[in-house]
Amino acid sequence: MTSDVENSDRLKVIIVGAGLGGCAAALAMHHAGFEVLIYEKIKKFLRLGDSLGLGENALRLLQRWGLHEQLIKIGNKSDNMQIRRWHDGKILAVQPLMDMAGYIGHRGDYHDAFLERVRECGIPIHMGHKVVQFTEDKPSVILEDGREEEADLIIGADGIKSLARELVLGFRDAPKSSGYACFRAYFKGGPLKAVPECQSLIQKDCVNIWIGNDVHLVQNTLRDGEEFNWILTHKDTADIKESWFQPGDMEEVRRLVRDLDRRIASAVEKTDACLDWKICYRDPLPTWVSRSHKIVLLGDSCHAHLPTSAQGASQATESAAVLAVCLKLAGKDNISLATRTYEKLRFDRVRQSQLNGEDVRDRWHNVLKNVDAGKEIDPDDVKIKNRWLYPFDAEADTYARWDEVSRIVHEELISNNIRPLFDPKTGPARTLVEYDALGKRKAPEQNIAVDPPMPQQVVAC
Template sequence: MSESAGSNPIKVIIVGAGLGGCAAALAMHYAGFEVTIFEKIRKFDRLGDSLGLGENALRLLARWGLHDQLIKIGNKSEDMQIRRWNDGTILAVQPLMDMAGYIGHRGDYHDAFLERVRECGMVINMGHKVVAFDEDKPSVTLEDGREFEADIVIGADGIKSQARELVLGFKDAPKSSGYACFRAYFKGEPLKSIPACAPLLEKDCVNIWIGHDMHLVQNTLRDGEEFNWILTHKDTADIKESWFQPGDMDEVRRLVVGWDPMIVAAVEKTERCLDWKICYRDPLPTWVSRSHKIALLGDSCHAHLPTSAQGASQATESGAVLAICLKLAGKGNVPLATRVYEKLRFDRVRQAQLNGEDVRDRWHTVLKTVDDGKDIDPDDVKIKNRWLYPFDAEADTYARWDEVSSIVRQELASGTITPLFDPKVGPARKLVRYDAFGRQIQHDFVHEPAVPAPTAVVG
């Protein structure tokens, strides 16, 4: 039990019971805090499709009693194959853990998170919509007029976060990334009668076809019982952030004309899909309100591209770091905790976001200057996420607390908080580099462009 436990624990309100909110709740519970969770949805459905959890997240979740349950759900394939779009030639083979760790259905993972939160004795107040925040108390007000106070409010309320609007002081509208995903998830049984699809149904597997300005990720779960594909392509249509927009299967079939017959056969058999416009937001100047008592977490402040395969994992890390910061700062010093939290997290999260942009761009361009049948360097198409996985977010927080908290104390005393990101000029900030074991080996000060490329996206 932590120093904060006992008769007067730190009181935490979490807005949102998605994966990030649940991870934060578990981190806060294991730190000994009193946790209240509000979720506007009355009942969660099995939404979405595939989602990955890396070793960096699973290391933390194991400490919170949520590990073996997730491994049972996840894809059992050891490797993934990266293929040429038209003939299926394997360009590179890479351990699946280098991509996204264990891939499972988002809804199944979410159910496991929700169950573990409830096992720990925390009540998830479903159908409780937060309509207002008071950042000074701090408190939240529900739609029915009731107000609840705490020592800290955590906004884990997703890409359309209300809490983010309070923190920023203005509406943070989405911008088009120029890309969209057609996504499908269905029972694999209809594919079993198609000879071309047989290699995809024998056992769990992950295949990625890369082409010009497009790529398609295929995922088989439960030895062929469930099948998932996601086609990322150029799209300049109007922005509409929605998980529920129906897709046009005729358009999908047109896009994959001439592609590898193995995956085309699966697409042809697909009855329906969703059309998900990939939007992004510029990196935020802060994740913390002016009073320092409301903090953002997960998609509300650091959403990721699908190709980063780190959205849920980075949200889990953020929950762990914020809990340790609150524990070390103590009940009476929430501002110190929240400001250290955002400083500890920003650079690592930003690099994870940029990784997703990097791999997408390499997949979409590497074959443009290579003739069909010609070899390419496998390293040119591999995912570069390995450095993320050995990292221990809790251990890193303890190791860096003294250094960063000293900086934050000075900023709080002066009343001037250094922005994480300045959208007008781009930040001069530390770009951290890591070795294969996740150890920091180098840092450089770099300026990002004032108008950054697409990065922060739901995924």
């Protein structure tokens, strides 16, 4: 039995938000031996959303935390994905599905698996408890009913509309339109069995991507055709509406797919309803850590990704692992060293992962412009280039780099001169660290400097 003295020596962590990032953080903290509890404003989670991918870089961490086989069973069983030409479906490139997003499943199913594992570990999840305020120096959270809960560290995993982010930044960073939006639909595939054109898409698990001028559509079939998902990304200049549940205009969707390959267009036309997600952006944050160093951001609250990155949940899982290792190495009495080292270890890799999503979207939307119908497209021009992300081991990398980076952070803390991760006027604080195809850091002379201005952090509102 653990004594009260031993309990008092354990680091206590409060996590705000029980989404995928919050659950990953809880598992990482529990694995490191910390006391963990979660506050979530939602009273009950529903099976919301559509497709989500988890790459090998996340799965190796989740396996250590007791969550792996459960996820593999949920995921898409297709070996490959096909990238196709918009109007006729001609295959332009074939890639292993693992090169895109790893195992693709329904977000709600993955979330259920995360929640179940968190509960198996005995981590309390306080549902229907909305955090309305943070206090810096204790630190603590204040709930809507007036109660206050203190901890040694608070993790803001409260999503793209994060309240914790406002505290960390000291201001509210309103989203700005990126000029793109996604129509998204997820439904039972039964009705499509009567549609001759789309039979090849519903007979077994598959992933197909159609690319055109300023538009692309990703299709995902799960459970051998029992469930069907499509996501249509297109130009959009409408006003931003702060809602996850904005209904989409199916008439506008049908207009956008009029010249689309009939195999998928016929499935889209049979869709009863969809959601309209405006893709917005925020500038990369200057810091992920509050003034007291005791409130820290994780996941979408500080590094949201485009859908084309296929890495949002995976990078949140990596961040959880890195933060846990930093806290373990620094010790309970040196949280400031842990949190500031964490943000420095994470920023460069996360930024490159985000930029991958922007790169693939821009290549897909432009590669067919001004190309003669008979000209062959180089498959490399349309392939997703995420492979370098997957061999990476976030925990091992943190142990390997701890001495180097924590020494820099220690000097900054002593001098009270903490360099920002990003400055809107000058860009990132330092040279980006690059990783090779095996997920290892390149030598310093191989690293690339990034000239300002840095591209924005892109998020779905």
